[in-house]
Amino acid sequence: MKRRHCAAAALTVVCALAVLSAPVQAWAAPAPIPSATPSPAPKSLPEVRAEIDLLYRKAEAATDAYNLAEKQVTKQTAELDDLGRAIDEGRQKIARLKNQAGAQAREQYRNGGLPPGTQLVLSSDPRLFLDGLNQLRQSQQATDSVLADLTRAQADLELYTEDAQVNWDKLEAGRVEQARAKKEINARIDEAEKLEARLEKEERTRLLELEKQAQAAAQSSWLSSGALKDINREASPSGKAAVKFALAQIGKPYVWGAEGPGSYDCSGLTSQAWAAAKRPIPRTSQEQWAQLTHIAVGDMRPGDLIIYHSDATHVGMYIGDGMVVHAPRPGRNVTLAGAGSMEILGVVRPDA
Structure with a gap:
């Protein structure tokens, strides 16, 4: 027994020594927390100007x-009003025709409920027979006419109702x-x-200076390119009236x-200017580009409209001397600018 205790004790000591002599596991130090993503370098003023211009271009496209949706809403509202009146008139007409048909039925009832043909056969007087025959024809024609009118009126009413929907x-x-x-504009x-x-x-002041410099450079390049053959062509009488209105704004x-x-x-100005000249034109710059007569840039005269940008989202009115009057963008007023200071898509003439 004593020998077994000694052996157990010795085994315990050996195990303890083995644990103490085992190499200690090395724990890695926690990885350093990565620093925050460095802030992007501040944009240069030309980059800021380009971004602002793009945002206003998107607002102008919207x-x-x-404006086009507003025009359509106005048109559909007017058509609905017209259809509403037509539907009301159709219902009144149907009511009148039904009353007329009812009156004919009541007249037949007062005559004993016999059909007019039967009454005619029962007549013993030849003269009354002939008179009755004529009346029968007239009565039948009147009945047929009422029924035909009633059928047409009901068909019209159904069509008006479908159109209204x-x-x-x-x-x-x-x-x-x-x-x-x-929502997009705002x-x-x-x-x-x-x-x-x-x-x-100071940066905002410099931004405005950069904008003016860019416009002046574009205008100078456009004029020197010879794109405009004659900067002071004679305007038509309507064109003169439109220019006068636009300049007054x-x-x-x-x-x-x-x-x-x-x-x-921008297009509100040009459309109202030509309305004042008694020549109504489409409301939006894109419609003006799509629907009005295209003119070569080199042949334009005062009163013509210059459409800008590849998506036709801006318009100005040419006034001569290489200049346009236009409404630039939010935060700006109606003003004069070089006709070539923006990207020209083409020219249209409202009174071609």
């Missing part, structure tokens, strides 16, 4: 979409597009204004969707 669906689609475009303008607001006063603020008299967007 403005064209808004189609126009209502279009109206709702237009309102949805208006809301979407309005988002882009808000983003551009916040970007400008982060600049120091200088200093009024740009407001998207506005058509005057206190503020304008």
Whole structure:
């Protein structure tokens, strides 16, 4: 027994020595926490200017979409009003025809409930027979006419009702597009204004100088290219009236969707100027580009409209001497600018 205790004790000591003599496991030190992503280098003023210009371009494109949707809503509303009146008149006509048919039925009842043909056969007087035959023909024609009118009136009413539903669906689609475009416009303008607001006063001044320099350089390059053959062509009488109206709006603020008299967007200014010249034109710059007669840039005269950018989202009115009057963008007023200071898509003539 004593020998077994000694053996156990010895085994315990050996195990303890083995543990103590085992190499200690090395634990790695925690990896250092990576530092935050370094802030991007601040943008240069030319980069900021390009970004702001792009945002306002997007807002202007959305403005064209808004103006077009507004035009469609106005059109569909007017058509719905017309259809509503037609439906009301159709219902009144059907009511009158039903009353007329009812009167004929009551007349037959008062005659003993016999059909007119039967009454005619029972007549013993030849003269009455002949008179009755004539009346029968007239009565039958009147009945047929009433029934035909009633059938047409009911068919017209059904058609008006179907058209009203189609126009209502279009109206709702237009309102949805208006809301979407309005949201897009406000988002882009808000983003551009916040970007400008982060600049120091001196930077904003310098930004404006850069914009003017870029426009002047583009205008100089355009004029020297010989793109415009004659900068002072004679305007048509309508063109003179349109130019006079547009120049009178200088200093009024740009407001998207506005058509005057206190503020304008770019196409609101040109469309109202030509309306004042008694030549109504489409409302948006994209419609003006699509629907008005295209003129070579070198042949343009005062009153013609210059459409800008590849998506036709800006328009100005040529006034001669290589200049346009236009409503530039939110935060700016109607002003004069070099006709070639922006990217020209083409020229249209409202009174071609």
